[in-house]
Amino acid sequence: MLQAASRTRRIVATWLTVIGSITACAAASAExxxxxxxxxxxxxxxxxxxxxxxxxxxxxxxxxxxxxxxxxxxxxxxxxxxxxxxxxxxxxxxxxxxxxxxxxxxxxxxGQLALWSARPGVVDPQGAVLKIGQFHKLAIANPKLAPYGAAAVEAMNQLGVYAALQPRLVTGESIGQTYHFVASGNAELGFVALSQIQDAGVIRGGSWWIVPARLHAPxxxxxxxxxxxxxxxxxxxxxxxxxxxxxxxxxxxxxxxxx
The missing domain is CATH 3.40.190.10 (Periplasmic binding protein-like II)
Structure with a gap:
């Protein structure tokens, strides 16, 4: 009985040593x-x-x-x-x-650019809100730092609305900050990455317009x-x-x- 218990302890100790060695090797190779x-x-x-x-x-x-x-x-x-x-x-x-x-x-x-509002009914499916202009603040990412911001400026120029909308622009240092401006309501709408409002192919609420790719460089x-x-x-x-x-x-x- 005692010999069996001793043998069991030796086997357990051996396995613990082996497992410890494997763990140490894995940790050493992990970067x-x-x-x-x-x-x-x-x-x-x-x-x-x-x-x-x-x-x-x-x-x-x-x-x-x-x-x-x-x-x-x-x-x-x-x-x-x-x-x-x-x-x-x-x-x-x-x-x-x-x-x-x-x-x-x-x-x-x-990437794909989207015009988005956290509130339903603000952005229409054709983006006509940009020309109608019934809003106070439009968020974009800094076009000098963020490609999505540059794409937003290009799209507005293509639509002929950029000059008129400039006084209403709120600029984020990144597209992440721009998204938070809109999500928090500090801006009624803004140009964001589609990826920020879509998960598993479904857009997570609010109202939006997916900007046609022809309006800006890829x-x-x-x-x-x-x-x-x-x-x-x-x-x-x-x-x-x-x-x-x-x-x-x-x-x-x-x-x-x-x-």
Whole structure:
């Protein structure tokens, strides 16, 4: 009886040692990747980060903001490993400047612009509210920093309403801040990313107009691995996930086209 109990304790101790070794090896091989994420991609990025940790054991640390601001920060040495931009212009500039891992740039999403109000009945399905003008404040993202803001200005110019609406514009530093202006009611309506108001193909309330793609240049969103992360396996694992069929389906569900 005593011998059996002793043998059981030895077996348990051995297994605990083995499990501890496996855990230690997994911890040693796990890495962290610091990702600068365009604000429009906040919702899908958070889901992808959870998926990433579960499937790879690596950790994704996400920072959200405006692509133009990220570009400036990266040029001044900000410690990002990956950039998920809201355009293809800044990633192309970083590539030209030798700041990315060669061959890492690719398009992960093509964004859609929407005119949205948190209240039903404010925005009509044709966007005629922009010409009728029965509102006080219209929110847009800073067109110098945020590609969705630049697209909004281009669309308003195409419609011939930009000059008349300029006195009513409220400018957010990113599309994330712009969304909060509208969601909080500080602006009756605003130009946001469709992805901010859509989940699983369904728009989450309020009233909206999906801006026709012909009214602005395509919002092509590129991802790159930055030079500092060329030896970081977590950075490449993140990009592999971003290209996967499962990630592409998730990105589509959040209101993007996927090339």
């Amino acid at each position: 962290q990747v610091h990702i600068a994420v365009a604000a429009n991609f906040t919702a899908p990025a958070k889901v992808l980060a959870a998926m990433f940790e579960k499937t790879t054991g690596h950790t994704a640390r996400l920072t959200f903001g405006a692509t133009g601001a990220f570009y400036t920060q990266i040029r001044h040495g900000a410690p990002f490993d990956v950039l998920l931009a809201a355009d293809d212009e800044r990633p192309a500039l970083l590539e030209k400047e030798g700041a990315i891992v060669p061959g890492s740039r690719f398009t992960y999403a093509v 919002i092509v969103q590129d991802a790159v691995i930055l030079q500092r992360a060329q030896a970081n396996p977590a950075a490449q694992s993140w990009m592999d996930l971003l290209r996967s069929p499962k990630a592409k389906a998730l990105i589509r569900d959040h209101g993007y086209a996927v090339p």
